[in-house]
Amino acid sequence: MTESEKSGTFVVRNADDASAVLADVTDAQVHTLSSNPGVAEGEIVEATISPDPPMNVTYSVVDVTERKTIPVEESEEPPTTQERDLAADQPEGELTTRERAGIGEIHVLTVPEGETENAVADVLDDEATVERAARLDVNRVEIRSEPGVVAVRYLP
Structure with missing residues (x-):
């Protein structure tokens, strides 16, 4: 890897036949690719990119070590007892984050009961979730919910 190359985990924000736009999940820096190496919008790629000379405003993919998609789905299951207990202890409009045993996190949001579906x-639509x-x-x-409580579960 040369000094100007960057390796990391990227979300493919946009992609068409000619180019793609990657966002680094660590620092949120956005990189426009001068060509599309076969990635699709919404994919997660572990890659090394390099700026294109002479202007260094677009990038090329040097190497892709992993490609995957991360599904974000609404569950029919209600929040767990732990998630309900966290919600009970926080004011409406607040967010509590807890590490899961092992890998992942749980985010519990309290919302007005009539705004739960929204x-x-x-x-579901937020790029920040992915x-x-x-x-x-x-x-x-x-994502699990019941009136006034939304639990976002990041799972292995």
Whole structure:
């Protein structure tokens, strides 16, 4: 790896036949690729990229060591007892984050009861959900809810 190359975990923000846009999940830096090496929007790639001379404003992929997608899905299951207990101890509009035993995290949000479905939809659509999952190196995200409580589970 040369000094100007960068290795990391990237979320593919946009992709078409000609190019792609990657966002580094660690520092949020965005990199436009001068060509698409076969990645698709929403994928997570472990890669090394290098700036294209002479302007160094676009990048080329030097190596891809891993490609995956991380599904973000709503579950029919209600929040767990632990998640309900966390919600009971926090004011509406707050977020509590807890590490899971092993790998991952649990995020518990308290929302107005009438806004639960909208909050779940926001989490499902938020690029930050996938970026956090990639940073945590988990394989899936599960969202559980009941009126006033949304639990986002980052799971191995």
